[in-house]
Amino acid sequence: MEAAIPPSLIYFIGALLVPLFRGRARQVFAVLVPLVGFLYYFSLNAALKADGVINPVTGAKELFLWTHQLLDFQLVLGRIDGWSLIFYNIFALLGIIGIIYNLKGNSALELSAGLLYAGAALGAVMAGDLITMFVFWELLTVGAILLILSRNTARANRAAYRYFLIHVLGGVILLAGLGLHIQETGSIAFGKIGLSGMGSWLIFIGLGINCAWPVVGAWLTDTYPEASVGGLIFMATFTTKTAVFVLARTFPGEEALIWIGIVMAVVPLFYAVISNDLRRVLAYCLINQVGFMVIGIGIGTALSLNGTAAHAYCHILYKALLFMSIGAVMYRTGTSRATDLGGLVRSMPFTCACCAIGALSTSFPFFCGFVSKAMILSAAAKGGEVAAWLAMMFGAAAVFHQAGLKVTYFAFFSRDSGIRCQDAPGNMKIAMGLTALVSIVVGTFPHATLYKMLPEAASYEPYTVGHVTDQITLLAFASLAFALMILAGVYPAEVRSVNLDAGWIYRKGGRGFYWVMDKSLNAINRGAHATFIGGFAKWLTRTLNAAPTELLCWLLTPYWKLRGLSATEMKQHQDQLRLKSQFGAFPIGVTACLAVFLLALLILLA
Amino acid sequence: MAQESYSGKGSKGGWYGRPGTVRKVVVGLCIVCGLFLGIDLVFWITGFDKHPYFKWQTWPGFQAAFGFVACVLLVLVAKHVLRPLVMRGEDYYEKDERGPEEK
Numbered sequence: 001m002e003a004a005i006p007p008s009l010i011y012f013i014g015a016l017l018v019p020l021f022r023g024r025a026r027q028v029f030a031v032l033v034p035l036v037g038f039l040y041y042f043s044l045n046a047a048l049k050a051d052g053v054i055n056p057v058t059g060a061k062e063l064f065l066w067t068h069q070l071l072d073f074q075l076v077l078g079r080i081d082g083w084s085l086i087f088y089n090i091f092a093l094l095g096i097i098g099i100i101y102n103l104k105g106n107s108a109l110e111l112s113a114g115l116l117y118a119g120a121a122l123g124a125v126m127a128g129d130l131i132t133m134f135v136f137w138e139l140l141t142v143g144a145i146l147l148i149l150s151r152n153t154a155r156a157n158r159a160a161y162r163y164f165l166i167h168v169l170g171g172v173i174l175l176a177g178l179g180l181h182i183q184e185t186g187s188i189a190f191g192k193i194g195l196s197g198m199g200s201w202l203i204f205i206g207l208g209i210n211c212a213w214p215v216v217g218a219w220l221t222d223t224y225p226e227a228s229v230g231g232l233i234f235m236a237t238f239t240t241k242t243a244v245f246v247l248a249r250t251f252p253g254e255e256a257l258i259w260i261g262i263v264m265a266v267v268p269l270f271y272a273v274i275s276n277d278l279r280r281v282l283a284y285c286l287i288n289q290v291g292f293m294v295i296g297i298g299i300g301t302a303l304s305l306n307g308t309a310a311h312a313y314c315h316i317l318y319k320a321l322l323f324m325s326i327g328a329v330m331y332r333t334g335t336s337r338a339t340d341l342g343g344l345v346r347s348m349p350f351t352c353a354c355c356a357i358g359a360l361s362t363s364f365p366f367f368c369g370f371v372s373k374a375m376i377l378s379a380a381a382k383g384g385e386v387a388a389w390l391a392m393m394f395g396a397a398a399v400f401h402q403a404g405l406k407v408t409y410f411a412f413f414s415r416d417s418g419i420r421c422q423d424a425p426g427n428m429k430i431a432m433g434l435t436a437l438v439s440i441v442v443g444t445f446p447h448a449t450l451y452k453m454l455p456e457a458a459s460y461e462p463y464t465v466g467h468v469t470d471q472i473t474l475l476a477f478a479s480l481a482f483a484l485m486i487l488a489g490v491y492p493a494e495v496r497s498v499n500l501d502a503g504w505i506y507r508k509g510g511r512g513f514y515w516v517m518d519k520s521l522n523a524i525n526r527g528a529h530a531t532f533i534g535g536f537a538k539w540l541t542r543t544l545n546a547a548p549t550e551l552l553c554w555l556l557t558p559y560w561k562l563r564g565l566s567a568t569e570m571k572q573h574q575d576q577l578r579l580k581s582q583f584g585a586f587p588i589g590v591t592a593c594l595a596v597f598l599l600a601l602l603i604l605l606a
Numbered sequence: 607m608a609q610e611s612y613s614g615k616g617s618k619g620g621w622y623g624r625p626g627t628v629r630k631v632v633v634g635l636c637i638v639c640g641l642f643l644g645i646d647l648v649f650w651i652t653g654f655d656k657h658p659y660f661k662w663q664t665w666p667g668f669q670a671a672f673g674f675v676a677c678v679l680l681v682l683v684a685k686h687v688l689r690p691l692v693m694r695g696e697d698y699y700e701k702d703e704r705g706p707e708e709k
Contacts, residue, residue, distance in 0.1 A: 158703055273684035274693065381659030389660070397676045466649070466656025470669045473642040477673035480639050483632050485681055492685040498699060500692040507699050 006066045006077045007040040007088075008126065008136065011095070011119025018115065019108040027103050030111045034095035034118060041089050048080045055081070057191070060455065064128055073188050076128025082455025083309065087125040087245050089453060090313045091118060093438070094237045094320055101324055101431035102230035104331075109150045114234045117143025121238035125245050129188040130178050133246060137174070137210070140239050141167040147231030148223060159226035166209065166219040166506065174206025193250040204251060211243035211294065212287050214263045218502035221271070224283040225336070229327040232279065233431075236286060236323050241312050244293045248308055253300025258388050261298055264291025265395040271501060272402040276494045278326050278411055279336045282319065285403035288395050289315045289362075295388050296376040302458035303382065307375030309455055314368035314442065318361035321435045322403055325355035328424035328432070329411050338406075338494040343416035348423045352412040354432040359404030361439045363396050365471055368439040371446040371462045374471075378460065397478045405482045410494065549581040643670050 014033030021029050052061035058081075065078030095118035102110050120143055123136035141164070148160035180199030182188055193200050205216070212220040220240070227235055251257060265288050272284040289311070296308030328351045329344060330336045345352045361367040373396060380388040424432065442450045446462060485491040553574045560570050579585075643666075649656060650666040658664050 155700070269680060270684040270688045271692075273681055274689045378659070386660070393672060394676045394680075397673045398680045401677045401680065464657060466654070466658070469642060469645050469649070470656065470663070473639075473646060473669040474673040476635065476639045476642055477670045478677045480635050481674045481677035481681075483635055485678065487628075487632065490685075491681060492689065495693070496696045498694045498696055499689070500694060500698075507703075511702060 006123070006126065007037050007092075008077070008119040008123035010036055010040075011115045011122065015112040015115035015119065018112045023106070026108070026111070027106060030099050030103070030115070031096070033115055034092060034099050037118070037122065038092040038096055041085070041092055044078075044080050044088065045085060048085065052080070059457075067128075070131070073129065073131060075132050077123070077132055078126050079128030079190070080126070082453070083245065083249065084125050086309050086313060086453040086455060087241070088122060090316050091121045091125065091238065091241075094118070094233070094316055095122075097320065097324075097431045097435055098230070098233045098237070100427055100434075101233055101327070103427040104425045105230065107150060109146060110228060110230055113143050113146035113150065113231065117147065117234045117238055121242050124242045127190055129190050130182065131188050133190055134175065134178055137242065137246070138171050140210075140242060141171065144227075144235050144239060147235060148227045150231055151226065151228040153226075156226045156228075159223040162506065163219055163223045170206050170209030170216075173202050173209070177202025177204070177206055190249060192252060195251070195254055195256070204254075204256075207243055207247050207250070208260070210239055211247060212240050212264070212290055213260050213294075214267065215502040215505070217264075217287060218505070220287060221268070221280055221283045221501065222503040222507070224286075225277050225279040229331050232323050232327060233320050236282075236319050237316050240286065240290050241316060244290060244297070244308065244312050247294070248297050248305060252297055252305060254298060257294050257298030258385060259298075261291045261293075261295030262388055262391040264288065264294060265391045266291075269395065269398045269402055271499055272406070274492060274495075274497075274499055276338050276496055277336055278338055278341070278407050279323070279330070281338075281407055282322050282326065282403055285399050286315075286319055288399050289319065292373060292376050292392055292395065295380065295385075295392065299376075299379050299383050299385060299388070301379050301383060302456035303460060304376055304379030306454040306456045306458050306460070307372065307377075307379055309453075310372035310375055310450055311369075313450060313453075314361070314372040314439070317368055317435055317439045317442070318358045319403075321354060321358035321361065321432060321439060322407060324428065324432045324435065325351050325358060326407060326411060328428045331424070331428070332421040333419050337496065338410040338414075339496055341411045341417050341419070342414035343412070344419065344421075345412040347419065347421045348412070350429055351424045351432070352408070354436050355408045355412065357436040357439060359400065359408050361436075361443065362400050362404050363471060364400075364475055365443070365463070365468045366440065367443040368450075370443055370471060371450065374462050374467060375460050393474075397474055400475050401478045401482055405479060409482075409486070545582070549578050552581070553577055639670065643667060646670065 011033060014029070018026060018030055018033075047065070048061060048063050052063045054060070055062050060081055062079060062081035064076050065080060066076070068075045068077070095115070098114050098118070099111060102114060117140065120136045120139035124133055124140065127133035127136060144167075145160050145164050148156050148163055177199050180197070181193065181203060182199075184197060184199055193203060195201060195204060209216045209219075211217065224232060224235060247257070268284040268287040268291075272281045272288075275281045275284060293308045293311050293315070296304040296311065326336050329341065329348065332348065333341065333344075335341065357367070361369050363369045363373055373392075377389060377392050377396075380392060423429070451460070482491070556573070556577075557570070560573060565573070646669065647666045648654075650664065656663065662668055
């Protein structure tokens with residue numbers, strides 16, 4: 001059975017209609033749209049089971065819906081298979097949660113942008129060809145920028161501008177790569193590309209920018225902390241995970257990804273330790289976890305790819321939960337800086353509990369992160385990737401230490417900041433509670449939920465005695481280290497500061513670039529202006545004005561001499577002639593004579 | 607400062623504000639750590655198969671040491687190496703980027 005319109009279109013129409021409603025009606029409508037989108041999942045799943053055809057290359061069932069012919073290419077808006085369905089499920093779920101979380105403000109801009117963003121992400125993961133993927137990929141950026149702008153401060157506007165520039169750059173690189181690739185292969189198939197020629201490298205880098213790779217991914221920690229409280233939930237969910245999805249489709253088993261992932265899994269954590277803004281701490285930890293997924297794609301075995309899909313699912317859940325908790329704190333207190341917060345467990349116990357569940361969900365048994373992260377670690381160990389395994393072990397302990405303990409501790413415990421406020425509003429509580437519940441259900445019953453959706457044929461059992469005890473030991477000692485360092489005063493005091501990272505390249509380097517361009521290209525421009533507009537053109541005008549007069553004077557001199565005029569009288573005549581030519585004030589007779597002369601000349605020459 | 611920030615001493619508000627809570631939490635954490643280190647030791651002595659991938663995973667206390675050392679290293683390197691290199695004033699970027707109307 002094929003539904004009339006693709007689900008992404010429902011979100012887009014919903015986004016357009018949201019501003020037309022007011023008050024309660026708008027809230028109800030905004031929740032209904034992603035609910036319908038989520039229900040689509042079940043119909044798509046059933047359609048795949050009923051009508052799916054085995055793909056001879058991958059050996060997996062797939063189904064193509066909503067196909068359109070564009071020139072020589074067949075565009076596919078609905079490629080249904082294991083990969084698209086698991087991402088569809090979590091994106092659609094987060095669409096609902098994100099909209100509920102945003103209901104209180106009831107801002108048409110935020111709700112519309114959220115729906116647009118979710119629709120774009122769903123469109124991208126359902127895309128069956130590279131052109132469709134690219135169109136939805138670019139729409140993601142529009143959604144994100146609107147959500148940054150919705151905070152409506154000068155700082156946020158500047159951040160939105162930077163976000164726009166970086167993603168346009170990424171989009172152009174990706175587009176160039178796609179153009180070359182399609183020209184080389186003549187195919188727009190959205191399947192494994194692999195690094196081979198110029199086109200594939202450009203695609204690789206273009207995807208890497210959205211995937212927040214080292215250096216090129218600095219936009220993430222630069223702009224996420226500037227987004228609006230509710231907008232960040234969508235941002236943390238869609239852009240990077242769509243990039244992970246596209247990478248998994250196009251570059252599975254690409255070894256370079258292992259090393260890129262290792263750097264992502266380790267380096268951002270050091271920045272998290274010294275970041276004061278708790279939303280920035282979470283943003284650095286987000287890159288760390290995406291690093292795990294990138295390693296999983298790089299290893300490229302069925303188990304590691306399943307691990308990537310599963311970890312994307314779980315990571316979206318607990319990262320959204322952590323961002324929602326700190327978002328609720330920010331909503332009530334107006335700040336997410338560790339230096340301004342502390343002791344909020346009294347005022348916001350529910351939010352604190354959700355934050356703690358988010359912290360445990362990073363990797364504690366019976367919470368979602370535990371059942372997904374271990375798959376990638378296991379795949380790395382089986383593949384003999386010692387460096388990747390060690391990096392991910394370090395990342396697992398350290399991210400619990402940062403995203404978990406640091407964020408929970410500095411917001412809700414630590415010293416008493418003196419802030420007394422209400423707990424999160426009801427809609428935020430529902431959104432957080434729902435996410436926490438899903439996290440625990442997935443973590444406790446992975447076989448009945450998450451593992452059923454995994455795209456590749458590889459089984460995994462997370463709940464072995466050794467794995468559970470090992471993991472609890474690792475996390476218990478990470479917590480002990482945190483507690484002892486806080487007590488001993490070794491833990492670095494939070495300081496209001498900016499920490500330089502690769503964002504410097506475009507924030508300061510951008511100004512440098514501007515300066516160089518100003519001094520070089522503008523200097524050429526100024527020089528050219530002075531030479532041609534100021535010099536040559538003036539000279540030309542002057543010459544063209546003066547030449548006929550001087551010619552006339554020269555021609556008339558013999559006549560004046562014949563008339564026996566004196567030198568002074570001749571000078572007078574010449575001055576008069578110059579004055580007349582300057583104002584074009586010749587007697588009509590002279591003008592007529594000249595015109596006749598000119599006409600005669602023309603006839604003679606013609 | 608972090609040194610004086612670990613407890614909510616002197617403030618009212620349930621279990622969290624009560625003096626001695628921090629002590630209890632830390633002692634409880636130590637007990638949990640000790641317990642799981644003990645289990646690890648028992649596994650090693652009895653030769654229980656934890657399905658390890660690398661031989662070092664079977665060493666008693668490997669996970670414990672890894673978790674503890676990783677976090678201490680993380681914090682010390684961030685504090686003593688990274689922060690001196692990259693920390694700038696809170697206004698580092700803003701002072702150049704603000705438009706004239708905001709200054």
